[in-house]
Amino acid sequence: MYAILDIETTGGKFNEEGITEIAIYKFDGHKIVDQFISLVNPEREIQPFVVNLTGINNKMLRNAPKFYEVAKRIVEITEDCIIVAHNSSFDYRILRTEFKRLGFPFKRKTLCTVELSKKLIPDMPSYSLGKLTRALGIALSDRHRADGDAKATVKLFKLLMSKDSKKEIIKAAVKTEIKPKIASSLKNIIEDLPTETGVYYIHNEAGEIIYIGKSNNIKKRITQHFTGKNSKSKKIQALVHSVSFEKTGSELVALLKESEEIKKNKPLLNRALRKHIFSHGLYQFTDKNGYINLRIESASKNERPITTFTNRQSATSFMNYILQTFELCQKLTGLEKTKTSCFNYGIKECLGACISEENVNDYNDRVSAFIDLHSYENKNMLIIDRGRDVSEKSVVVIENGEFKGLGFYDLNHQITNPEVLLSLITPMSNNRDNQHIIQSYVRRNKKRLKISPF
Structure with a gap:
């Protein structure tokens, strides 16, 4: 039995994507016996290029079920099935990541129609789903939507099955997940590592630090280094002699410590991270009409x-x-280049700042509210996050808009005196990387963090 599927995602960083749409057809080798098609609320923003590609936007998904609400149905329809997809490694990885977030170990055998097509229909100019189906005369509607692509994959798979009369090629192409083995010398290193958030240091035989990293689960991350097949992992496996670590509790503290330690120690295998970790900034200026752009x-x-x-x-x-959140103008935020009104004005989602129709002060008040929320220039504030155990908190100190340092304090002692607090922290550099780390982390975790002015 086969579960032929297609998934659309939000796009974004590897393993941080969310599912926006899923279509699954249960196929017994002759006909479809069950199906499941649904939009999914990914609980995160969709990348603009994905919106343009699929036509799926945030508004469409506002009332769609979240993944945990459709997870049971996905488990049921794929039970005892081989998952078939065009580039199955992508779809299977996305599914496993979503189930992992729920704490469920989702495992299935997989079959890739890209690999099968290359074996059974060689010498095609392209093996992308769109070009391949067009060349084979397979109808494909709703390209880049889960249902349309899944239906086309069903038709393609039927054709591939007919070409493999003895089913030997298809049987040989089925993939079963194999757990990578770890050398016994590396297992001993892993045994004593914590499953908590912090910074880790990989040392060579001479005790020199060859790599520094941070993780929300140090043991798991080191295991990934020791089982990885990429060039960096292989170098680590060849050179590692021991691993030391520092628990931080807070991911923000771990990120800041990792950045500082890499700059200070310049480890052999951290070359890529020595450069600045940000490339773009958001800037403001006031136009000739007085609007903040x-x-x-x-x-x-x-x-x-x-x-x-x-x-x-x-x-x-x-x-x-x-x-959307602050009701700003596409033109004045640089998202649309136009000499007239922006697109949103035409659909009554912009109040007219683009054509000087909205009151300047009203518009600027909303922009200023946004800037105040996301900039810490000239501010004195404490960013309070998790500690290394339940009895403490971590604190990152911003004074006059500059990052001063970080530390930990016991929950039994309320710190109200700024001078006492500043004496507890470890001073750190107010460099651009650290400014970026703080701004980015606060932006992503604002609802969970406690931010206190002082």
Whole structure:
């Protein structure tokens, strides 16, 4: 029995994508015997290029079921089935990641129609689903939507099965997940590592630090290094002699410590992380009509941004969210280039700042509210997060808009005197990387963090 499926996602960083739509057809080798098709609320923003590609936007998904609400149905329809997909490694990884977030070990055998097509229909100019089905005369409607792509994959799979009359090629192509083995010398290192958040240091035989990283589960991350097949993992496996660590409790503290330690120690295998970890910033200026404009630009050494981003794509995604939340104008946020009114004005979702119709002060008040929320320039504040155990909290200190350092305090002692608090922290550099880490982390975790002015 086969579960032929297609998944559309939000796009974004590897293993941080969310499912926006899923279609599954249960196929017995002759006919479809069951099906499941649904939009899914990914509980995160969709990347703009994905919206353009699929036509699925955040509004469409507002009332869609969340993944945990459809998870049981997915388990049932794929039970005792081989998962079939066009580039199955992608769809299977996405599914496993979503189930992992729920704490459920989702495991199935898989079959990839890209690999099968290359074996059974060689010398095709392209093996992308669109071009391949077109060349084979298979009808494909709703390209880049889960249902349309899944139906086309069903038809393609039927054709492939007919070409493999003895079913030997298909049987040989079925993949079963195999757990990578760890060398016994590396197992001994892993045994004593914690499953908690912190910074880890990988040392060679001479005791030198060759790699520094951070993780929300140190033991799991080191295990990944020791079983990985990429070039960095292989170098670590060849050189590692011991691993030391420092628990932080807070991911923010771990990120800041990792950045500082890499700059200080310059480990052999951290070359890529020595460079700045952000590339774009959000800047403001006032136009000739008095409206505050926002622009995403390449990070500038001379101008301080409101907030920073690792790439333009994440910056644009964030601005699309801010546009809706603060009712801002597409034109004045740089998201649409036009000499007249913006698109949203035409559908009555912009109040007319783009054509000087909205009151300048009213518009600027909303922009200022956004800036105040996401910039800590000239502010004195404490960012309070998890500690290393239940009896303490971590604190990151911002004074006059500058990052001063971080530390931990016992919950039994309420720190109200700034001078006492500053004496408890470890001073750290107020460099651009640390500013970016703090702004990005606060932006993503604002609802959970406690931010106290002082």
